[in-house]
Amino acid sequence: MTRVVLVEDHDMVAEAIGQALERAGIEVIARASTAAAALAETRHGRPDVVLLDRRLPDGDGTALIPALLRDGAKVLMLTGDATASVAARVAEAGGAGLILKSARLDELVEAVRRVAAGESVFDQKLLSGVLDRLTGRVKHAGATLTTREQETLLLLADGAGTEQISTRLGVARNTARNHVQRVLDKLGARSKLEAVSIARREGLLD
Known part of the structure; x- marks a missing residue:
């Protein structure tokens, strides 16, 4: 069974996602609403996947990805909005994918399963932009800011x-x-x- 730590600071959203995952046979071993709690739960529970909200009360979820990877988890970013630049930042940090909060719950469940299986999951509308930025064909705005x-x-x-x-x-x-x-x-x-x-x-x- 795939084991997940769910990191989402909005209770209603977290509840809906958690129920959808459990119904699909995916075990939510812990929920967290802050970056600090996400790290603690991941280190303690050793999940297969961390479903991580991008905007947390105590920081940017993207910045948390490398630490979560060191604890052996795969990371699927959950966000309310995204651009190719945001998706590229997730990929550069080592995230396995990004899914919009506007996606259907069955799409989110499928994304978690695919990430657990070792696949990368990025919205098709963003994928070409992600590849362009990662290969250096397009520099993101602010790349040269000191x-x-x-x-x-x-x-x-x-x-x-x-x-x-x-x-x-x-x-x-x-x-x-x-x-x-x-x-x-x-x-x-x-x-x-x-x-x-x-x-x-x-x-x-x-």
Whole structure:
């Protein structure tokens, strides 16, 4: 029997998924609602598959994948929305697949079974984009952002203006302005708002 740790912070969603898996003969050995709990349950239970929500209260589920793999689990990412960039990040981290929360429950059950059997499961609409990005034919937006520019982007997402960015980063106002402009240039954005929108679409902000 396939053994699963289900990581989902919305109780109703988790309940529905858990019941569907159990009806299909897949054992849900534990449920978790945070990244920390997911790690603990996976290390304790040694599941075949971790069905992992991408957005958790204490962090980005994608960043959790390498640690889960070290504990011997295969990871199937569960997300409310996805782009080729998001799917590529999951694949690059070692995830075995990605399925949308809008998928039917029988599709989700089948995806879990396929991942447990060693297959990769990515939505066909995203697959070509994933391959393009993984082979380097298409660079994802933000691929060349420096650490300081990534910090600037996070501050922009929090609604910070140039003066606040200058203060938070401990740099001169002109330097902060230059960081912002480089973020806009690298994301192909015409405004701060558009830069944040592109970053969210590309999975750079969670």
